[in-house]
Amino acid sequence: MSSTAKGVRARARMEVTAAIKDEARRQLAAEGAAKLSLRAVARELGMVSSALYRYFPSRDDLLTALIIDAYDSLGESAEAAHAEAVDAGPVQRWISVAQAVRDWALRHPHEYALIYGSPVPGYTAPDTTVPPASRVGLVFIGILREAHATSGLTEPAPLPADLRPEAERMTADLAPDLPPANVAALVASWAELFGLVGFDLFGQFNRVVEHREAFFRHAVGRLAHGVGLVDGRG
Amino acid sequence: MSSTAKGVRARARMEVTAAIKDEARRQLAAEGAAKLSLRAVARELGMVSSALYRYFPSRDDLLTALIIDAYDSLGESAEAAHAEAVDAGPVQRWISVAQAVRDWALRHPHEYALIYGSPVPGYTAPDTTVPPASRVGLVFIGILREAHATSGLTEPAPLPADLRPEAERMTADLAPDLPPANVAALVASWAELFGLVGFDLFGQFNRVVEHREAFFRHAVGRLAHGVGLVDGRG
DNA sequence: ACACATTCGAGAGCACTGCTCTTGCTTTGG
DNA sequence: CCAAAGCAAGAGCAGTGCTCTCGAATGTGT
Numbered sequence: 001m002s003s004t005a006k007g008v009r010a011r012a013r014m015e016v017t018a019a020i021k022d023e024a025r026r027q028l029a030a031e032g033a034a035k036l037s038l039r040a041v042a043r044e045l046g047m048v049s050s051a052l053y054r055y056f057p058s059r060d061d062l063l064t065a066l067i068i069d070a071y072d073s074l075g076e077s078a079e080a081a082h083a084e085a086v087d088a089g090p091v092q093r094w095i096s097v098a099q100a101v102r103d104w105a106l107r108h109p110h111e112y113a114l115i116y117g118s119p120v121p122g123y124t125a126p127d128t129t130v131p132p133a134s135r136v137g138l139v140f141i142g143i144l145r146e147a148h149a150t151s152g153l154t155e156p157a158p159l160p161a162d163l164r165p166e167a168e169r170m171t172a173d174l175a176p177d178l179p180p181a182n183v184a185a186l187v188a189s190w191a192e193l194f195g196l197v198g199f200d201l202f203g204q205f206n207r208v209v210e211h212r213e214a215f216f217r218h219a220v221g222r223l224a225h226g227v228g229l230v231d232g233r234g
Numbered sequence: 235m236s237s238t239a240k241g242v243r244a245r246a247r248m249e250v251t252a253a254i255k256d257e258a259r260r261q262l263a264a265e266g267a268a269k270l271s272l273r274a275v276a277r278e279l280g281m282v283s284s285a286l287y288r289y290f291p292s293r294d295d296l297l298t299a300l301i302i303d304a305y306d307s308l309g310e311s312a313e314a315a316h317a318e319a320v321d322a323g324p325v326q327r328w329i330s331v332a333q334a335v336r337d338w339a340l341r342h343p344h345e346y347a348l349i350y351g352s353p354v355p356g357y358t359a360p361d362t363t364v365p366p367a368s369r370v371g372l373v374f375i376g377i378l379r380e381a382h383a384t385s386g387l388t389e390p391a392p393l394p395a396d397l398r399p400e401a402e403r404m405t406a407d408l409a410p411d412l413p414p415a416n417v418a419a420l421v422a423s424w425a426e427l428f429g430l431v432g433f434d435l436f437g438q439f440n441r442v443v444e445h446r447e448a449f450f451r452h453a454v455g456r457l458a459h460g461v462g463l464v465d466g467r468g
Numbered sequence: 469a470c471a472c473a474t475t476c477g478a479g480a481g482c483a484c485t486g487c488t489c490t491t492g493c494t495t496t497g498g
Numbered sequence: 499c500c501a502a503a504g505c506a507a508g509a510g511c512a513g514t515g516c517t518c519t520c521g522a523a524t525g526t527g528t
Contacts, residue, residue, distance in 0.1 A: 118351025188453035195429015219422035
């Protein structure tokens with residue numbers, strides 16, 4: 001009943017699978033998803049390429065595994081930043097989490113590109129990726145809900161009539177205790193945050209924005225106020 | 235001095251170059267950038283792959299040409315939308331241009347991914363791409379400048395001290411007649427707009443946002459107000 | 469403990485890719 | 499008119515994802 005519970009074979013499979021993912025992640029970080037080669041991974045691990053298909057039925061399945069890990073890694077960073085900023089006010093908490101997202105992206109550009117850049121060839125992400133992909137969003141929802149329960153939220157611009165049912169549906173799905181207008185603003189700001197990060201990372205800010213950190217901090221602060229957060233102790 | 239001014243050969247070169255780009259664009263639209271194959275393009279055009287290298291020294295150069303064309307196509311759509319909305323108020327103009335960007339993206343998803351998604355392998359865009367890439371941004375700057383000169387702008391949240399010099403530099407580069415706080419907000423909203431479009435296009439809104447048009451319209455309306463635009467006749 | 473089934477690594481091979489180099493042919497310009 | 503430049507074609511190199519087959523190692527049921 002040790003960690004070798006299921007026998008030598010299952011254990012070896014775990015280890016080899018992990019080694020493949022590790023080496024693949026190394027190549028991903030070094031050269032990007034497009035140059036990730038099954039053969040090169042196998043070569044580096046001292047095995048032959050066909051052996052690798054015992055562990056991942058195709059290159060896209062390997063990528064899917066890396067995508068899930070990337071979402072989890074990013075989500076973990078966001079959650080950690082939120083936990084560390086627990087003593088700050090809602091706006092500062094929001095900013096801290098946003099900065100954690102940006103920092104992670106700058107530290108793992110190719111993995112960020114893998115999950116928030118163009119989808120690969122004809123690849124469509126399986127449902128397995130949904131929960132890990134939601135973690136960052138859930139952190140922001142948590143900030144808003146906590147603020148709503150304690151220091152309160154300001155009301156954003158009223159919803160147009162054609163968006164009311166949609167906003168109420170989103171509210172029921174995501175955070176039933178929040179006003180729909182704030183939920184709609186939150187979802188928009190969530191996407192907008194990744195627009196800021198992506199432009200920074202992918203070079204669209206070259207020759208335009210110089211002091212990226214200060215600019216980003218100000219921009220996400222504006223987003224925080226836009227969703228209804230107000231300064232003050234949490 | 236007709237269009238065959240430089241002789242049969244130069245004319246043929248233009249035509250073949252155009253045919254290559256057309257076929258490449260077709261494959262790009264059909265399968266995405268990763269599956270764009272020089273050999274397949276040549277095959278479809280009835281020539282041999284090596285002949286294609288007389289026109290584009292590498293696959294990346296072909297992609298660069300397509301990137302420039304995509305930026306120009308998107309920029310043209312944005313400019314056309316702006317021209318058509320000339321009678322509307324500033325906010326409505328902003329929304330119309332934003333919708334044109336989104337519509338273009340939905341109509342050319344792979345080309346959008348090419349220019350605003352992950353950068354290709356180790357590829358870095360040459361300076362040739364800068365002017366076409368700026369066209370959309372320039373339209374938004376134009377809307378803000380016109381509004382500033384006529385109906386006026388509201389003041390966004392004041393700039394923090396560490397962002398003042400940066401905002402003033404951006405203002406000098408982009409629109410010296412605008413207040414720096416509005417320029418900083420504009421640059422942020424520019425990136426945020428593409429965050430909204432990207433999330434829509436790349437599936438991040440799946441199972442979250444249902445009525446995409448209404449949601450997008452509301453979100454970019456909020457961005458318009460955020461940069462200081464106010465409703466009213468243009 | 470033995471036999472059967474499953475799992476695994478290795479190798480060969482297919483069809484494809486980007487790219488280079490050489491070989492002739494055609495157009496161009498002095 | 500003839501040399502120079504532009505061009506298409508073919509062969510070839512190194513690499514890719516993926517499939518199939520074949521022994522060997524490792525499981526499991528009796």
